[in-house]
Amino acid sequence: MAKANSTFFPLILIPFLVLNPVSGQFLNFSCGDNDVPYELNSPFYNNLMSLFNSLSLNTPQYQGFYKTSIGNVDQVYGRALCRGDVNSAVCQNCVKSACQDLAKKCQKQSAVIWYDKCQVEYSYGTLTTEYTGKYPASNTDKVSDRVQFCHVLMSLSTNLAQRAVRYELKFATGKLELTKNETIYGLVQCTRDISSVECGSCLNSAFADLNGYCVSSAGGMVLSRTCNVRFELNPFYSEPHTSRNKRIILASIAPTVCVMVVLLGIYFCIHRSKKTGDEENSQIPVLQEMVAPIPNYVVIKEESNILSSQELPFMEFAIMKAATDNFLDSNKLGQGGFGTVYKGILPDGKEIAVKRLSRRSWQGLEEFKNEIRLIAKLQHRNLVRLLGCSLEGNEKLLIYEYMHNKSLDIILFDLEKRSQLDWTKRLNIISGIARGLLYLHEESRLKIIHRDLKPSNVLLDHQMAAKISDFGMARMFQEDQNMANTKRVVGTYGYMAPEYAMEGLFSGKSDVFSFGVMLLEIISGKRNIGSHLNDQAQTLLTYAWRLWNEGQLLDLIDPMLTESCPMQELERCIHIGLLCVQEDPAERPTMSAVVVLLETKQISPPQPNKPAFSVRKLVHQHIVIEGESSLTKDQSVNQLTVSSIAPR
Structure with missing residues (x-):
């Protein structure tokens, strides 16, 4: 896949059309105004059509993000991002619609389009990672307490950003109660071809734009090429399955093993400006019903404890499942006493070896814990490098660097x-x-x-x-x-x-x-x-x-x-x-x-x-x-x- 750089393309913004878009609703698009138009049936056009087809087919398969380039002559670069809470069918339909609209709305050599559930971008040059945020019109409904609203919104945004930059999918949603009758719902997301630092920088820039909404708006969004931010007083995203997340975090992989996960909670103690006679709402409410993030790094330090650490990345089971084509037999590299090893390919093209330990094996559990305890601490050119691990219910995965010549x-x-x-x-x-x-x-x-x-x-x-x-x-x-x-x-x-x-x-x-x-x-x-x-x-x-x-x-x-x-x-x-x-x-x-x-x-x-x-x-x-x-x-x-x- 192509790597992004900092090339910047000027934008022509089309006014925001709909305040509360529904599933698949068009939001905004922009064309490079200094780009020359492409001609129909030209090499660039043919490459672009192939790119659109590739994005439509592959984005759902790679957990909602896909980036590629097409052609040797008049090469076209593109990427598509689906919102982290939509399923693969919605993702595919949204990307397909976005590609069709881009072909109609902008016959220039670079363009980007945003939908409620996805965004698609293409360019004749490598894609920019610079913040290029623009924001459509906002929701002007009234709120009961404007100062409190701004404090809660910024607290929510900060919390979501901290989670997104640590989460492999770079996506987070959550809500904070403003009053008994008012709740702010928020969503942040970055494209997965940028680093965590770049994601945080992009979101910070978006929040700076978002800050202007506090004084007059009860909802709004900032759209950018590499990150998006949205908030509303009404639910607009799919609620996550908390039971699934609990399974992932607690990793209850054997009834006789008590697995404890240490997650640092984020508490917000931002105090609102005091108002005379109003003591009831003097503090920002505690974050409500936020789904605890999957820890980016886990290491089993003791017999039954999983602790957060920088020594070993935690990887999403869904990504590993997609990387191995759902653990396809043709990807099998070998089989041992406690598990099977599969070849996998990550969305960025990196090859990996995924060891899937026996789902209900106590010995497999012991091997899993032992491997993490030991090899995560070891670095030597003659030891296979453990890249990460994954836990979900009975699934226990160890992810290694891929060895092209397999075993001796x-x-x-x-x-x-x-x-x-x-x-x-x-x-x-x-x-x-x-x-x-x-x-x-x-x-x-x-x-x-x-x-x-x-x-x-x-x-x-x-x-x-x-x-x-x-x-x-x-x-x-x-x-x-x-x-x-x-x-x-x-x-x-x-x-x-x-x-x-x-x-x-x-x-x-x-x-x-x-x-x-x-x-x-x-x-x-x-x-x-x-x-x-x-x-x-x-x-x-x-x-x-x-x-x-x-x-x-x-x-x-x-x-x-x-x-x-x-x-x-x-x-x-x-x-x-x-x-x-x-x-x-x-x-x-x-x-x-x-x-x-x-x-x-x-x-x-x-x-x-x-x-x-x-x-x-x-x-x-x-x-x-x-x-x-x-x-x-x-x-x-x-x-x-x-x-x-x-x-x-």
Whole structure:
């Protein structure tokens, strides 16, 4: 989509025609008086007609706002905005009518038209974001107290503006009681191609124009290219569904979890000018029946609390639903134990990955909370970036940056796709995973144990750079915490360290084990479990150990690599991989040591001992221990953590 700039087009205003417009009512329009008229059937005209068609079709699908450009020669830029309280059918009809009227009323190369429920603008150049507000005639009905009216109106306008700039749709409505028989209804809205700062600036300029209404009017509106303001003494917008908003805000996603949302209320203590003998109305009334705004930023800080924060944006479920075409199967990127990941495209064209957690899964809830608690605080080039989250009833969404090459397993274990991974790319992937784990274990402000590291949880960007994802199973260690007893442990057989699978013990060394398994898989192109081999080598680890002892490492290496990479590098990486999967966790290197061994060829790795054998046949129980506790350093053994196990 095209981006707006500050080009300004002069306006010719047509007088306001109707005081109280009904649904779809024309309000106003303007043409660029310095623009040359376009000719029928010219390239500009044909592009404009295509633009009108595109705006009519797409605006309802993108939550009431759409911006685009059409044509290479005589390019036309356009945007359409529907009022935030109208449904998609009304939006489409309004935009269609507006486009038809623009074609009749103004055959210039730029124009804008306002309707009660929508507005449409086009231009031969990029669209302006400057305030260009104009206001039609106002409602001249009398009010009981003019001074009080002006105070309440400004209070209402300020409150609505504060909400709109924080709300993703940049739209807010509300009302304030003036007297028992009089209520002021207000609406503010900005186009969604401008920033929150630009939205606030536009609304402030509109309020300055609106201020003139106080002394003589009981209603009015300011229309601008990028923001609109309206107030009346009668309802003119659709009342929001408070029950839906409560579901979104409270996010009651499990009956056993009490979700508390901290929302700062806005109180208005503006006092009217005192009048002799009139004490009853000496204060501005408290805002009545204002729908509490969805918090722009939420982070789950504790087991059951959602707190407002700047660390993680909150995103509208409706926008995510539209971005994924209602979670269409063809947009599915992958599926895990607790949810499905879909590709999505935002209205501005940005690609995202949307993880839709199981709607009624308690484990999905725990994963959701855990992911927010941890990854929102972490920033590293080898970790997938969490862009935001969404809550609505039973719906729990996590929104990530989109990785063009999906997950490592999709490419690595496919005979044809694996050819994309030459040795340089594979070595970069190995180093990227190692550096991501080092950051989690030692370099971040939190000490994080991932606990579910595997190829499907390593994503690849457009340059095949590795990024660790899926922190639903991760656990944070405090500085003085070396051991914990958690409710459950969920891992993936073939990647779980033996002490984790057999005894529920986990530490940084259990992540090192998982890394070692993946390293050997990346070199061989084979899965640790499921692709083997013969009765003497049921797993990749046992096969690699046998070949190491026999001096036959060439048999382990993916044939696609044997002609394109130095054997010394391959053998060194296999050596490091075998060190990581040793049965005794104390003998495995730390991730800092792994990174040094990978990047410093002068240091000779120690000789490995035998790796751990497969644990897939040794674990049969599903045990859940309720409650959590932590133990001190004095009670720890080899800095491991005790946990129960729940196989995934």
